[in-house]
Amino acid sequence: MMRAKGQSLIELIVAVAVIQVGLFSIWSLFLVNFNAEKEAEYRIVGVNLAREGIEVIKNIRDANWQKRQYNVMANETQIYSWDQNLTAGTWSVNFSSRVPNAETMSALYFDSAGFFTTAKTASTTPYSRQIKIKNICCADANSDYKCDNTNYYLSSDYCASKIGINVVSQVNWQITGHQRQSIIEDNLYDWQ
Numbered sequence: 521m522m523r524a525k526g527q528s529l530i531e532l533i534v535a536v537a538v539i540q541v542g543l544f545s546i547w548s549l550f551l552v553n554f555n556a557e558k559e560a561e562y563r564i565v566g567v568n569l570a571r572e573g574i575e576v577i578k579n580i581r582d583a584n585w586q587k588r589q590y591n592v593m594a595n596e597t598q599i600y601s602w603d604q605n606l607t608a609g610t611w612s613v614n615f616s617s618r619v620p621n622a623e624t625m626s627a628l629y630f631d632s633a634g635f636f637t638t639a640k641t642a643s644t645t646p647y648s649r650q651i652k653i654k655n656i657c658c659a660d661a662n663s664d665y666k667c668d669n670t671n672y673y674l675s676s677d678y679c680a681s682k683i684g685i686n687v688v689s690q691v692n693w694q695i696t697g698h699q700r701q702s703i704i705e706d707n708l709y710d711w712q
Contacts, residue, residue, distance in 0.1 A: 559695060566647065566691045566702040569628065569636060573651050573689030574706050576613040580606060580620070585712050602710040606685055608676045611651045614638045625650045625692065646693040656684035656707060684709035 587600035594600045611620030614628075614637045621638065628636045630643035656672055657679030674686050688705045 555696065562646070562693055562695050562700065563702070566693055566700065567704070569647055569649055570689040570691045570702045570704040572615060572636075573613060573649055573691070574687055574704055576615060576617050577606065577620075577651060577653070577685075577687045577689075578706075578708060580617070581708055602712070603682070603685060606653060608653050608655050608678075608685075611653065612638050612649070613651055620651060620653075625690075646695065647691055648693070649689065649691045652688040652690070654686040654688075655679050655682050656686055656709070657681055658683055 581602060584600050584602050584604045584606075587594075587604075588602065592600050594604050605619045609622065610624050611622060612624075612626035613620045615635060616637070625648045626638045627640075628638060628645050628647040628649055629641045630645060631637045631639065631641055636645065636647070654674040654676050655678070657675050658672055658681035672683065685708050686705065687708060688703060690701060690703045692699065692701045694700065
């Protein structure tokens with residue numbers, strides 16, 4: 521009986537095919553993992569930018585409280601109110617804002633220190649943010665301004681019995697051709 525030495529051509533082709541399938545699987549897994557990591561990174565930044573929008577509005581409210589405590593005048597006849605510069609509407613803010621800017625959806629950029637800002641600088645980002653503010657008003661039930669969890673409404677206009685503001689921070693971005701967004705909402709009151 522004669523023994524064959526070495527491998528046949530068919531065995532070699534099968535071995536190369538198995539190696540290719542294994543390498544292709546590993547490469548596909550790497551690409552899926554890389555894309556998932558990028559998606560997670562963009563989502564984390566988007567959520568934190570939405571949270572920053574809420575925090576900026578809270579900081580404006582808190583600064584108004586301090587100004588009111590020390591009787592700082594907003595104009596010639598009026599002391600700062602807790603909601604000074606926080607009127608109902610759609611706004612643009614960044615971490616250095618003292619007053620929101622009237623813009624519907626503003627793009628965010630990197631400044632020279634690496635912070636996100638609405639000031640147009642050389643370094644662009646895929647993110648844009650807007651802040652929507654609505655008044656929280658007491659419901660007028662028979663001229664009774666009793667406010668509780670069921671007797672209030674949101675208004676984008678003036679209300680006679682404003683007890684707070686509803687703030688919605690929305691951040692949009694696009695990654696791999698898909699539009700994404702993060703929305704955070706909070707109610708702020710004059711509880712001081």
